[in-house]
Amino acid sequence: MKEIRLIDIRDEILSDNQNLAQVIRQRLLENRVFMLNLMASPGAGKTSLIVETIRLLKNEFRIGVIEGDIESMVDSEKIVAEGVPAVQLRTGGACHLDAPMIESALDTMDLSTFDLIFIENVGNLVCPAEFDTGAAKKIMILSVPEGDDKILKYPLMFSVCDALIINKTDYLPGSDFNIPLLRERMQVLNKPAQIFQVSCRTGEGLDDWCQWLRKEISSYPNNII
């Protein structure tokens, strides 16, 4: 060998993932299925948001859910209890979902029977932000008890999302969570992102979120360039 060959494993993995994500996006587009990738820390309220959204939209859209967890089926059980089909991906240690995992979940679903698919990613504010799953839109949840400084410490997730949902606003009274400051920082980091303030416990703000979702689904696929 005349020259050193450098194999950057990390870049290769990300690039292979990206290629498969594009294939998935095309497949969903052909089936007119709008897929969302929902990401957040553990306990920020991903499952609760999906459950509340199902309750508000299940008469308008045919919904399915892909649940990603390292272990356990508890989230899938909550989804199925709402009368919506769920595919549970057990990652067995992996800290995020990638395109091959999503492909294997989609292979088990008849895509002609869905309008809207939620991916509930593994609870992690770091790794999932790097992996394209083929979803049309990326949504992140930040819950009030986590604190408003998370945007400084985990900027990638905040910068890649198409919408930021501030959940658990019922915890705002007595909290030092500064919503105007967070909105200001989002203006700098990710100006186009939509921001919603919701409480899955009280129902506050869920109508705005669902209204945005309706609009996105109706303008799909023109809203994914």
Place this chain on the structure above:
Amino acid sequence: MKEIRLIDIRDEILSDNQNLAQVIRQRLLENRVFMLNLMASPGAGKTSLIVETIRLLKNEFRIGVIEGDIESMVDSEKIVAEGVPAVQLRTGGACHLDAPMIESALDTMDLSTFDLIFIENVGNLVCPAEFDTGAAKKIMILSVPEGDDKILKYPLMFSVCDALIINKTDYLPGSDFNIPLLRERMQVLNKPAQIFQVSCRTGEGLDDWCQWLRKEISSYPNNII
């Protein structure tokens, strides 16, 4: 080549890390420095716990802090404001701290001037659990707003920790967080782990935690086998 050679990169990385962690542990032992690796989701209260512990123990022990963050120095600034030296490790994307990072932090510290060093790991309930940093003890924090089901979904972190701190107990009233159920599940998964219930906001339970820490520091190094 007569046979296929399998190189398991992941296993190699973990094994190299483990070897260096042992070197670090020996070095700390020779200097009689007790090091804790503090792990939790984003926003569970790692920095708050360190700050409160500093306030309660800084007249008894010479304390230092190694702060791990993907971006920003906000946590280090809070530590330095308490009159305690901090080393900020900026991981630039990496989702956990590993032994080489800790070694590079320790290289900047005069170990003869410390009794107790806290590592504040990157906010992540998944990846940090896999990497030995050379710390004498691993501590995890779970905050009440995250929910009691996290032990089912992120079992590795709960099974590797020497102590589990349930933080933000001031959020318990009106919450469905089931402490007896969590304690029961810990009995099955990780019986020897100590469990503390604290609120860094109200100060509840911090005395018990500090009492345990005093005991661990006084019996060190006999408590690490």
